[in-house]
Structures are given as C-alpha cells and as structure tokens.
Amino acid sequence: MHWSADGNALATVEQGEVVKTDIRAGRKTVLLAKDKLHRPGSEQPMPVADFAFTADSATVLIFTNTARVWRYNTKGDYYLINRASGQARQVGLSGKRPSQSLMYAKLSPDGRTVGYVSEHNLFIEEVATGKTTQLTTDGTRKRINGTFDWVYEEEFGCRDGFRWSPDNKQIAYWQVDATNIRDYLMLNTTDSAYSHVVPVEYPKVGESPSPTRIGVVSVTGGPNAIPPTTWLNIPGDSQQHYLTRLEWLPAGGSVIVQQLNRKQNESKLFICNPASQSANLVYTETDKGWIDIKARWSRDDPSGWEWLERGKSFVWVSEKDGWRHLYRITTDGKKETLLTPGDYDIATISQINEATTQIYFIASPDNTNQRYLYRTSLDGKGKAERVTPTGQAGTHGYTISPNGRFAQHTFTNYQTPPAREWISLPDHKAVNETESIAAKIKPATKSNVNFFKLTTDDGVTLDGWMAKPTDFDSTKKYPIVFYVYGEPAGSTVNDDFSIGQNRLFQGDMAKAGYIYVALDNRGTPNLKGAAWRKSIYRQIGRINIRDQAMGARKLFAQHSYIDTSRVAVWGWSGGGSTTLHLLFQYPDIYKTGISIAAVGNQLFYDNIYQERYMGLPQENREDFVAGSPITYAKNLRGNLLYIHGTGDDNVHYDNAEVLINELIKNNKQFQVMPYPNRSHGISEGPGTSQHLQTLYTNYLLKYCPPGPR
CATH class of the missing domain: 3.40.50.1820 (Alpha/Beta hydrolase fold, catalytic domain)
Known part of the structure; x- marks a missing residue:
C-alpha cells in the first residue's frame, strides 16, 4: 500500500487497477484503469506488482513481469505510464537493457528521474525524455553494484542497495565484491539431457566476508561520460566487517552508515561526508553475544532511518540494558534518552509522530506470546500506554498512516482467523462499525x-x-x-x-x-x-x-x-x-x-x-x-x-x-x-x-x- 501525502488515503492494486481509497469515507477512486495498463503494442493488461507516482502524480512507475532472485521476486520490467494519455514507455529500453533485468527502480525525490540496477550496474533515466546515463560499468556476477549477494539478502534483509540524495543530485550505493568468495556448485540434472552447474557465491562459516564499500556518484555529470564515484573512507578492514545500513541525512550532503564487526558484537555509526572524505564515529555499542540490526524489528527490512528534528536526532533500538528498548540519540552521539524504561521488550516500531511527540510500538509486557500497540512520548518523560483495547487477547498488527490518524489493524488469536479493519488513532475506534473486527470475527471452537x-x-x-x-x-x-x-x-x-x-x-x-x-x-x-x-x-x-x-x-x-x-x-x-x-x-x-x-x-x-x-x-x-x-x-x-x-x-x-x-x-x-x-x-x-x-x-x-x- 502507498499512502497519500496527507495520510488520509492510500493507493493499492485492486482487480488489476491502481485504486485510491479514502479511509474515512470508504470511497474508492480509480487512479490508473486497466485500459491504460498495457505494454506498447499489446492489448493485454499488465499485472502490477508495485507502483509509484511522480511528485506531480502525472506519471506512474509500474513494476511488472517479475522474476525470483533468491527468495523474492525482485527482478522484472518497469514502465512509465502517463495517466492522462495512457502512453507507456518501458524503462531501460533506451539504455538497451535486457527484458526482465531491472531491479529496485525508484523515482528521485522530485520525480524527474528514475534510478535502477540492471545486470549489477546502476543506471538513471530521465522521466520526460528517456535519456539514460550509466553510473557504474564494472558490475559482474561477483562485483555487485546497487544490490547485494545472497548472504547479505538472506541474513541482513539487504536487497535494495542504493539511495537517492534529498536534493536529487547524487546516489549513494553499496558495492559488494564477492570475487574471492567461493561458489557453491548446485547441479541441475533434470532440465536437459546433460546436467549443468548452477554456481552461487556463498561464504561458508569461517570464510571472510565479501569486501563491501559505499560510493556516492553524481547524477548530473556531463553527457556521454561515466560520472566518477567517490568512495566513503570508512575505517576498518572491509574483509572483517559488514555495512548493514545506509541513509542520507535529511538535509543531504552527508550519509549515516552502520558498521558491524565480523562477529557482529560491535556496532558503529559513522556520519560520512563524501565531499570532505570525512567519516566521524558518532555512536558505538558492544555486546557479549551479538547485536541485532533493524531487520529484526522492522519486518526484515533495514531501509530507512528514524529521524527526528529534521536530522538532529534519531530513534535507535538497543538491548544494552538487558531489554530491547527505544532510545532517542542526537546525531552527534553526545546525548541519548531512554524512551521505554522497564523490564519488557519492544517488538517493532509502528510509527513516529513528531507532531504529537508520540512514538507507537508493538510490545506485550504481560504475555510474550501476544502482541499489542503501545505509545509513549518522544521526550522520554512519559509512561508506555497501551492503545489496543482490552477484550481481544491475541496478536495485533498495525500499519499506521504518516499523519498518525488512521491505521489498518489486524487481529488473530488461536481461536480467531486473521481479520482486519480501519481504525482511527489514538482512540482506536473502527472507522466503519459494520466493517469492524468486532462485527466480522467468528471465533472457531478450539476447546482442545x-x-x-x-x-x-x-x-x-x-x-x-x-x-x-x-x-x-x-x-x-x-x-x-x-x-x-x-x-x-x-x-x-x-x-x-x-x-x-x-x-x-x-x-x-x-x-x-x-x-x-x-x-x-x-x-x-x-x-x-x-x-x-x-x-x-x-x-x-x-x-x-x-x-x-x-x-x-x-x-x-x-x-x-x-x-x-x-x-x-x-x-x-x-x-x-x-x-x-x-x-x-x-x-x-x-x-x-x-x-x-x-x-x-x-x-x-x-x-x-x-x-x-x-x-x-x-x-x-x-x-x-x-x-x-x-x-x-x-x-x-x-x-x-x-x-x-x-x-x-x-x-x-x-x-x-x-x-x-x-x-x-x-x-x-x-x-x-x-x-x-x-x-x-x-x-x-x-x-x-x-x-x-x-x-x-x-x-x-x-x-x-x-x-x-
């Protein structure tokens, strides 16, 4: 689902069309009808796996014809479709990219350019003209730009490996060098008369990690020239650590990077400025066992950063006091505030609402087999308040709108099949009583x-x-x-x-x-x-x-x-x-x-x-x-x-x-x-x-x- 800018509506794919739903009114509006979801020269509507709108909403980027890479369908074709005319153009054609080879295509913040990975290299394409610029040229099966190898995806949840700068002028990206990682050779013996080898670069336990680095490249270079990449000067031996998170600071200019040592029991945060080549260590944490990363408490997705005050501070998760707690840390690392004191763990962060100075999170202090929505203040002076009403014991989930006023609420327990409803927050009232969970659920008899x-x-x-x-x-x-x-x-x-x-x-x-x-x-x-x-x-x-x-x-x-x-x-x-x-x-x-x-x-x-x-x-x-x-x-x-x-x-x-x-x-x-x-x-x-x-x-x-x- 994709939220509207005001947070009062969302867009989804329904019956092959892109539809906007006004949450409070329940009114649906077709944003892109089936008759405009055609490949050029075809009458067949294309299935929509995902989509994104340009800043002016005039054009939609469509992800379709997907193919599996490891566990997920992250490779396929992308089309830019003009909503008014229905004219469609396949992304990557002007750059002569093979069909079904594009990964993680996404629009720049201003919506004028789309960046993507194809065959382990990064490209950008202007939305208006189709002009394509190749940003990297050294990509191979084992030198991977803008995405990751098998083990980073499987164990860190890292898949999308590049980030647009807030000013649309640069892209920061990972490069994974797996050239020295030995292949595990799977043998396909059934798809042809002669068997063939399927190699997978796979670092077995005891093998050094793939050297990984982060580069920043300008997208406004001269015509026909490959713009140079500036590599961040992050301290440490790249074969003895991992770079697990990367995001631009809200003001741009610098990026924040999380580095884990090979044993994953030491985490460091660096603020890196590509222009000055500085890498300032702002926060360090160690553990006798290991340190979990964001993928553990964010649905296996380590992207994004929980910024506050337009980048002056951020929310961080740590187990340093023996429980998984939320902290507010200034970006220079000099001040931290515990937001969730007590002998309990948070499970996931649901939403941060600076306007109301509240943070919503999932926890269950009294029954660790269940899940409920809580909230507390961002200044560290409040007490955790349960938002989920009593009366529905079990497992609750929430997808909260950007403005914090609405949420899609899911509920299940051992007697209740999964059900969902739209609620308002913070009162947790059903937007439509006839469609509420209370009206829909029919518990099954499971007395055994x-x-x-x-x-x-x-x-x-x-x-x-x-x-x-x-x-x-x-x-x-x-x-x-x-x-x-x-x-x-x-x-x-x-x-x-x-x-x-x-x-x-x-x-x-x-x-x-x-x-x-x-x-x-x-x-x-x-x-x-x-x-x-x-x-x-x-x-x-x-x-x-x-x-x-x-x-x-x-x-x-x-x-x-x-x-x-x-x-x-x-x-x-x-x-x-x-x-x-x-x-x-x-x-x-x-x-x-x-x-x-x-x-x-x-x-x-x-x-x-x-x-x-x-x-x-x-x-x-x-x-x-x-x-x-x-x-x-x-x-x-x-x-x-x-x-x-x-x-x-x-x-x-x-x-x-x-x-x-x-x-x-x-x-x-x-x-x-x-x-x-x-x-x-x-x-x-x-x-x-x-x-x-x-x-x-x-x-x-x-x-x-x-x-x-």
Whole structure:
C-alpha cells in the first residue's frame, strides 16, 4: 500500500487497477484503469506488482513481469505510464537493457528521474525524455553494484542497495565484491539431457566476508561520460566487517552508515561526508553475544532511518540494558534518552509522530506470546500506554498512516482467523462499525487447544501449546507429535490461528488422534529479555536441544495420557536440525522424526548467520562440532525421514549427503527423500506440495500410529 501525502488515503492494486481509497469515507477512486495498463503494442493488461507516482502524480512507475532472485521476486520490467494519455514507455529500453533485468527502480525525490540496477550496474533515466546515463560499468556476477549477494539478502534483509540524495543530485550505493568468495556448485540434472552447474557465491562459516564499500556518484555529470564515484573512507578492514545500513541525512550532503564487526558484537555509526572524505564515529555499542540490526524489528527490512528534528536526532533500538528498548540519540552521539524504561521488550516500531511527540510500538509486557500497540512520548518523560483495547487477547498488527490518524489493524488469536479493519488513532475506534473486527470475527471452537507453562528439572520455564485429540479421553494413552524450530531466527509458541494446525498433515491431527505440541526453548526470539535470547550464544545444538528434551520429559511426568512409546518430532530448516538433534541426542524420548531442509553440519552454513550466533570456527571450532547433528548421528535408534531439495541455495544439499554418509557408516537405517532442483521451501514443480504432504502423512501414520490405546 502507498499512502497519500496527507495520510488520509492510500493507493493499492485492486482487480488489476491502481485504486485510491479514502479511509474515512470508504470511497474508492480509480487512479490508473486497466485500459491504460498495457505494454506498447499489446492489448493485454499488465499485472502490477508495485507502483509509484511522480511528485506531480502525472506519471506512474509500474513494476511488472517479475522474476525470483533468491527468495523474492525482485527482478522484472518497469514502465512509465502517463495517466492522462495512457502512453507507456518501458524503462531501460533506451539504455538497451535486457527484458526482465531491472531491479529496485525508484523515482528521485522530485520525480524527474528514475534510478535502477540492471545486470549489477546502476543506471538513471530521465522521466520526460528517456535519456539514460550509466553510473557504474564494472558490475559482474561477483562485483555487485546497487544490490547485494545472497548472504547479505538472506541474513541482513539487504536487497535494495542504493539511495537517492534529498536534493536529487547524487546516489549513494553499496558495492559488494564477492570475487574471492567461493561458489557453491548446485547441479541441475533434470532440465536437459546433460546436467549443468548452477554456481552461487556463498561464504561458508569461517570464510571472510565479501569486501563491501559505499560510493556516492553524481547524477548530473556531463553527457556521454561515466560520472566518477567517490568512495566513503570508512575505517576498518572491509574483509572483517559488514555495512548493514545506509541513509542520507535529511538535509543531504552527508550519509549515516552502520558498521558491524565480523562477529557482529560491535556496532558503529559513522556520519560520512563524501565531499570532505570525512567519516566521524558518532555512536558505538558492544555486546557479549551479538547485536541485532533493524531487520529484526522492522519486518526484515533495514531501509530507512528514524529521524527526528529534521536530522538532529534519531530513534535507535538497543538491548544494552538487558531489554530491547527505544532510545532517542542526537546525531552527534553526545546525548541519548531512554524512551521505554522497564523490564519488557519492544517488538517493532509502528510509527513516529513528531507532531504529537508520540512514538507507537508493538510490545506485550504481560504475555510474550501476544502482541499489542503501545505509545509513549518522544521526550522520554512519559509512561508506555497501551492503545489496543482490552477484550481481544491475541496478536495485533498495525500499519499506521504518516499523519498518525488512521491505521489498518489486524487481529488473530488461536481461536480467531486473521481479520482486519480501519481504525482511527489514538482512540482506536473502527472507522466503519459494520466493517469492524468486532462485527466480522467468528471465533472457531478450539476447546482442545491450550497454552501452558512448565518448568524443567533444570529450572527453566518454557512456554508451550497443546492441541489434544478430538473426543479426548484422559484415561487412555495417545501419541504425541512435537513441532520444533528452536533457533534464534523464529519461535513456535505465538497466539495466532495457526496454533494446533499442521499444513503438512493431510487431514486433521486432532481428529486422527494425535496430541500436537510446541515448546519455545531458550534462545528463541521471544520478548523475554536479552538474557533469554542470547543464552544460546555458542550453544546452538546443545542448550536448545536440552530444553526441548527436558520439556518433553516434564510433560510426560505431568500427563499420564501421553503414550511415551509413540513420540514423534518434526521441523523445517533450523527445526529440521533440531529434529535430528533430538532423535540423535535423546533417542530414549523421541522415537520418530521427520527432518526437512536441515543443517547437518554447522560448518557448512553461511558465515553471517552462523558466526553471529556461534562465534568464529577459527577460535571455537569445538562449539560448531558439538552443535552439529552429524556429531551424534551414530546414536540414531528410532525412525528417521530425511527430506531435502537438491536445489536448496540456502541450506545446501551437501548437508544432507554428509549426514547420510555418517548414518551409512554407522549402519543406521532411515528413509531419505531428495526433491530434485527444489529450493529451501520445496515448492517448485507440479505436484510437489501434494507429494510432500502425502510422504509426510504416510510416514507419520506408519511409524507413530494415531489414536487412543
């Protein structure tokens, strides 16, 4: 969605047209009709993936014909369409850019120029004339200008790698030099009679990061000449740090850059002036574990900066006092003010409203499985005030208008399917009562689902949920299936409608006669303070696994209706690794496991993720070995179904093969299912999802039979 300048309306794509909706009146106006959404020479309307208006609203930039790059559809074609005449021009044609090669095209602040990346180089094009200027020429598959390599995108959320200056005259951009990063060679064996290699530049843990630098280039150079780039003189060894955020100061002239060291436990902010080549360190933070970046609390998007006072100060997030809090910091770094004091974490920033001196954020001090909207003052003198009314316990989300007067409010809990409404703020009243969540929601009966807490024999209190079988009889014994993740990237115990559901099981787990359970161990990203989250540092594969196993034992001791001879566990990615660990390290507890896309050997995963949470293998290799499932594969006693896509560019298929070799060496019998050329999500190709569901369901039914006994 794109907000209007006054914040009272928004533009979206509806039924193939760009439509403006007045929030209070509910009135819709077509801004760009289907009959004007045509490629030149074609009668077929183009699908709209995204759009942007020029400053005068006369022209619309349309993103269409998209293609996937790694996880997201970030490559495609862009068209400039005159709203009055309907005349369309494809961006990049005058620069002879290949079709479906443009990335992150965006208009300059004045709307007169569009910048974009194509084939790893930066270009600009005048909206009025189509005149194209190439800003960089050295781009290759491994020298990347204006966007990022695989690992920066996957682990930092960095995708769009260039920024227009406020005065429209310059562009600041990242350049990633992956020329010395070794390729992981995936093998495509199905799309032709002869196999071919698919190389992915991928720095494994222990490998130095790709040198990355930031350049500033003028867009007002002379005709036919490639304008020179000024490289920012940021201190440090570029092979031992990361540059994770970049934005222009509101007044222009200088940029602010966040630098993380390789271990990601030291963050520095520099104010850099390209003209003077100065780089002034204004703020430093260190941590015994690691420092999260903005992508953690901003929907995996590190772009933007939370400026105040037109750049004199900004809002910053830090865990320096043991909780994830909001701070107001002057741009020179000399003064900081804590905005959210107290023993609780903020989850995300929702909106900053300088006009009312308020900041809205998501938190849940009393129940970390839920989410609510709060606000507090920007001067640090206020107390956090809950804005979400009582009466709808669960998970709330908000997309707030720039003026802070309206928000799209979403709500769900374990009994309520996701619903949304438009509300006014700060009173949190539905704009249209007949369309309010209160009028629309129809809670489902889930009397068999409940949340609980348990304390293990280690003294660790875990959150969990349990979905009991239909027609449950406490005098009988039922099989139990654990759904696990267990690593810092995600949690499984959240109050939303997915609780108790299993998308891979064909049918209803409860009706089939299974107890279905999830637990969140230490190290998961719950709002329980930094000590909870960072206790897993250098302990992945150990502390999280013990918490899960001790939690299972406590459940068994508390509930006589659990059949301990029928215990299954499953998970995907990090959850697949956790599944392997539980089967291997605690074979007396877990009898059956289904592991999907698992990291079998931590030394095979990427450097940014693994070094963030585990340190450097050059210094503490023993932790990586002790935390890898392959180390314990010899202990397998139960039933294992191991599933992996051979085209997984995230968790490479070599993880599967080294684990399979270790199981073979120890004469461990198991079942394996490779999905040819499928990626980490195992979704490509006709019939894949159904096949995976059938495989999963049949295995579970066979080796962990359902129903009471």
